[in-house]
Amino acid sequence: MSDVGGIAGDQLRSYIERIERLEEEKATLQNDMKEVFAEAKGNGFDVKIMRQVLKLRKMEAADRSEQEELLELYKRALGMDGAPAGDPDDE
Numbered sequence: 001m002s003d004v005g006g007i008a009g010d011q012l013r014s015y016i017e018r019i020e021r022l023e024e025e026k027a028t029l030q031n032d033m034k035e036v037f038a039e040a041k042g043n044g045f046d047v048k049i050m051r052q053v054l055k056l057r058k059m060e061a062a063d064r065s066e067q068e069e070l071l072e073l074y075k076r077a078l079g080m081d082g083a084p085a086g087d088p089d090d091e
Contacts, residue, residue, distance in 0.1 A: 037050070
């Protein structure tokens, strides 16, 4: 195929076909992951918690630590840690 409007048709087709193959592989991998989660759930694991753990494992240690500290701070501010919530006038 020749250039059409300055676009190399063969090269474009090659890119499109490669992307289509990768999308097929991605769908297969997503299905495989779904099956692993279903297997884990069948063995009594909480899939929502597993997803949270996966997200945390992807984070840098400093980012994870900062997020955990903020979560604890917010929970304390809302009285979710067993202690009474702070007085809104304290700020």
